[in-house]
Amino acid sequence: MAETNVEWLTPKEMATRCGISPETLRYYEQEGLLNVVARNAGNQRRYDADDVAWVEVLRCLRVTALPIRELKRFAELVRQGNDGLAGRIDLLKAHRREVLAQRRALDGALKMIAHKIDVYAQQLDSVPPVDTHGMNTTPTLRGQGVRRAL
Amino acid sequence: MAETNVEWLTPKEMATRCGISPETLRYYEQEGLLNVVARNAGNQRRYDADDVAWVEVLRCLRVTALPIRELKRFAELVRQGNDGLAGRIDLLKAHRREVLAQRRALDGALKMIAHKIDVYAQQLDSVPPVDTHGMNTTPTLRGQGVRRAL
DNA sequence: GCTTGACCCGAAGTGCACTCCAGGTTGTCT
DNA sequence: AGACAACCTGGAGTGCACTTCGGGTCAAGC
Numbered sequence: 001m002a003e004t005n006v007e008w009l010t011p012k013e014m015a016t017r018c019g020i021s022p023e024t025l026r027y028y029e030q031e032g033l034l035n036v037v038a039r040n041a042g043n044q045r046r047y048d049a050d051d052v053a054w055v056e057v058l059r060c061l062r063v064t065a066l067p068i069r070e071l072k073r074f075a076e077l078v079r080q081g082n083d084g085l086a087g088r089i090d091l092l093k094a095h096r097r098e099v100l101a102q103r104r105a106l107d108g109a110l111k112m113i114a115h116k117i118d119v120y121a122q123q124l125d126s127v128p129p130v131d132t133h134g135m136n137t138t139p140t141l142r143g144q145g146v147r148r149a150l
Numbered sequence: 151m152a153e154t155n156v157e158w159l160t161p162k163e164m165a166t167r168c169g170i171s172p173e174t175l176r177y178y179e180q181e182g183l184l185n186v187v188a189r190n191a192g193n194q195r196r197y198d199a200d201d202v203a204w205v206e207v208l209r210c211l212r213v214t215a216l217p218i219r220e221l222k223r224f225a226e227l228v229r230q231g232n233d234g235l236a237g238r239i240d241l242l243k244a245h246r247r248e249v250l251a252q253r254r255a256l257d258g259a260l261k262m263i264a265h266k267i268d269v270y271a272q273q274l275d276s277v278p279p280v281d282t283h284g285m286n287t288t289p290t291l292r293g294q295g296v297r298r299a300l
Numbered sequence: 301g302c303t304t305g306a307c308c309c310g311a312a313g314t315g316c317a318c319t320c321c322a323g324g325t326t327g328t329c330t
Numbered sequence: 331a332g333a334c335a336a337c338c339t340g341g342a343g344t345g346c347a348c349t350t351c352g353g354g355t356c357a358a359g360c
Contacts, residue, residue: 010306010307011306011307012306012307021348021349022306022307023348023349023350024347024348024349026308026309027347027348027349030310040356042307042308042355042356042357043307043308043355043356044306044307044308044355044356044357045307045308057262057266060258060259060262060263061259061263062347063255063259064255064256064259067346067347068346068347068348069346082273082277085270085273085274086274088266088270089267089270089271089274092263092266092267092270093267095263096260096263096264096267099256099259099260099263100260102256103253103256103257103260105213105214106214106249106252106253106256107253108210109210109211109213109214109249110246110249110250110253112207112210113210113211113242113245113246113249114246116207116238116242117239117242117243117246120235120238120239120242121239123232123235124235124236124239127232160336160337161336161337162336162337171318171319172336172337173318173319173320174317174318174319176338176339177317177318177319190326190327192325192326192327192337192338193325193326193337193338194325194326194327194336194337194338195337195338212317217316217317218316218317218318219316301360302359302360303358303359303360304357304358304359305356305357305358306355306356306357306358307354307355307356307357308353308354308355308356309352309353309354309355310351310352311350311351311352312349312350312351312352313348313349313350313351314347314348314349314350315346315347315348315349316345316346316347317344317345317346318343318344318345319342319343319344319345320341320342320343320344321340321341321342321343322339322340322341322342323338323339324337324338324339325336325337325338325339326335326336326337326338327334327335327336327337328333328334328335328336329332329333329334329335330331330332330333
């Protein structure tokens with residue numbers, strides 16, 4: 001295993017390159033996400049540059065929480081060639097909407113986290129009265145069946 | 151169930167308010183994420199504004215993929231009051247790093263998705279030669295044991 | 301040619317985060 | 331008072347995405 005700049009990659013090399021374990025790569029293949037990976041004379045997998053490119057696409061979609069089921073659908077649409085083109089565009093556009101929503105959620109959470117860190121940091125160097133941060137430490141009976149307006 | 155502006159919320163109302171099912175809320179409570187929720191005389195849960203605030207924090211952390219295990223740790227640190235303050239800051243700072251990494255991944259993926267959509271759209275109104283997008287449709291034998299350099 | 305590590309396969313197992321179920325109680329409405 | 335929804339509990343079940351296992355094959359260095 002001296003050469004690295006070659007025409008194909010072994011499963012292990014592929015795993016390192018793509019950041020996906022060989023087992024997962026086999027799993028993806030068996031789920032029909034990869035379509036026919038080439039083999040050598042001894043039946044061992046040989047991944048090529050196209051495989052790498054495709055797996056990178058899959059990884060992008062996976063890390064943005066596209067379920068395997070959808071990846072399958074996408075792979076199927078690719079297999080259909082031009083017939084699947086419109087479907088692929090639809091799928092990607094729908095997913096993009098999802099990802100944009102995720103990013104909004106992330107940004108909201110980041111704001112909240114930053115705020116909490118600030119508040120905590122201030123408390124840390126002023127050793128203030130205890131802040132329970134919304135967690136009840138002293139449960140009380142509330143609501144005996146009749147509602148009291150605020 | 152005419153009143154809505156009251157001092158407490160039933161499980162169902164709480165679920166609607168927080169976007170988390172009553173079952174999940176019970177599950178969180180039982181996992182020690184919520185600490186002692188108040189009950190009415192008939193043993194039914196009554197969530198108050200503090201509960202809402204805290205669950206919103208939990209939800210922020212969960213949607214950014216903080217595992218339940220960490221939420222538990224965080225809740226425990228809150229329970230410890232000032233003794234847990236430093237730990238809470240550490241936890242949130244570590245998580246913030248994670249979330250920032252997530253956002254970078256998201257942005258990378260968005261770029262890729264946008265690019266693919268462009269490429270596909272162009273193909274769509276030019277009906278070009280088939281693009282397999284890195285998926286092998288015609289497997290070939292490669293590598294009989296001897297490596298060929300590129 | 302023998303060892304050692306990488307690889308093959310199908311099948312079973314794992315961890316996470318819920319989600320549902322059965323059987324019983326409570327609350328509200330008419 | 332009767333009907334009906336919402337609630338309670340402990341425990342079992344689900345879906346997802348891997349991950350591990352067992353038993354065998356392959357390949358590269360000494």
